[in-house]
Amino acid sequence: MEFAHLAQRMFNTPIAIHPRKAEIAMAALADRLGITHLMRGDGRPVPMAFDDDDEFVSSRQSRQTDLGYDVVAGTAIIPIAGTLVQKQSSLRPYSGMTGYNGIRQAFLTARADSAVSRIALDISSGGGEVAGCFDLVDTIHEARGDKPIAAILTESAYSAAYAIASAADTIYVPRTGGTGSIGVICMHVDLSEALTKAGLKVTFITNTGADRKTDGHSEIPLSKEALAAFQHEIDTMGALFHDTVARNRGIATSAVRDMRAGTFMGADGVTAGLADAVMAPDAAFAAFLAA
Numbered sequence: 001m002e003f004a005h006l007a008q009r010m011f012n013t014p015i016a017i018h019p020r021k022a023e024i025a026m027a028a029l030a031d032r033l034g035i036t037h038l039m040r041g042d043g044r045p046v047p048m049a050f051d052d053d054d055e056f057v058s059s060r061q062s063r064q065t066d067l068g069y070d071v072v073a074g075t076a077i078i079p080i081a082g083t084l085v086q087k088q089s090s091l092r093p094y095s096g097m098t099g100y101n102g103i104r105q106a107f108l109t110a111r112a113d114s115a116v117s118r119i120a121l122d123i124s125s126g127g128g129e130v131a132g133c134f135d136l137v138d139t140i141h142e143a144r145g146d147k148p149i150a151a152i153l154t155e156s157a158y159s160a161a162y163a164i165a166s167a168a169d170t171i172y173v174p175r176t177g178g179t180g181s182i183g184v185i186c187m188h189v190d191l192s193e194a195l196t197k198a199g200l201k202v203t204f205i206t207n208t209g210a211d212r213k214t215d216g217h218s219e220i221p222l223s224k225e226a227l228a229a230f231q232h233e234i235d236t237m238g239a240l241f242h243d244t245v246a247r248n249r250g251i252a253t254s255a256v257r258d259m260r261a262g263t264f265m266g267a268d269g270v271t272a273g274l275a276d277a278v279m280a281p282d283a284a285f286a287a288f289l290a291a
Helices: 002-010 019-033 100-112 133-142 160-166 192-197 224-249 253-257 267-271 281-290
Strands: 015-017 070-072 075-085 097-099 118-129 149-158 170-173 178-180 263-265
Touching: 015 019, 015 160, 075 100, 075 160, 075 281, 097 100, 097 118, 100 118, 100 133, 118 133, 118 160, 118 281, 133 160, 133 224, 149 160, 149 281, 160 178, 160 224, 170 178, 170 281, 178 267, 224 253, 263 267
Parallel strands: 075 097, 075 118, 118 149, 149 170, 149 178
Antiparallel strands: 015 118, 070 075, 178 263
């Protein structure tokens, strides 16, 4: 069940994720796919161990008693960690994942909470699914001016996680933390040759007029039509990503596009306009309280 769940979220669906995070997920799938070695583009091997870099993994808590955030000095601290997915059963990071639905519920509850005067997004994530991401980003962005919102990175916010961070009024990044990876990627696995070598042949039968129903299936090569359709979708989502970050950060869309989904460490992110200050998380929290 875990294999099927992860595979559905990795293949034939647009994702906004940092390459290192994608390697970790692929390493978890490799054995089940019959892959003995994973290689990077430069020829270096990818470790075949599920060594996730998520440091924050909390246990399940009851929705009836947990609001999804902690309140410190009038500040709601909303944890956003690990791989980001559209829906997750927990309000907090759980089993290395955080759901956009949980973040939204925690954020809206904190916004309406009279005991909360400001909101801090505690972000440490390499990104995740595109689905659901930009609706959440718009929800946070539209709340600007109601209560101060800060994104405090502990340690990095890449791709979909950066999209969320960009919706805040202020972004604090540690010296060794990172921002960026503003782009969308979709991976397709062609198993047709492997199936042929195994003596297996898959035949898809569709109703008349539904020949595009097989687009993207791993059992057959990706057709030029399917590739063009997927490319159009990815380009559309990428443009949405660029426009959203440009709006949130007050910079030109062309400047975001020219970053070419690159990542920036610490002060370089401030120079690029993707963050506002370089501070350790505790110093950033103190600065946010004093602002």
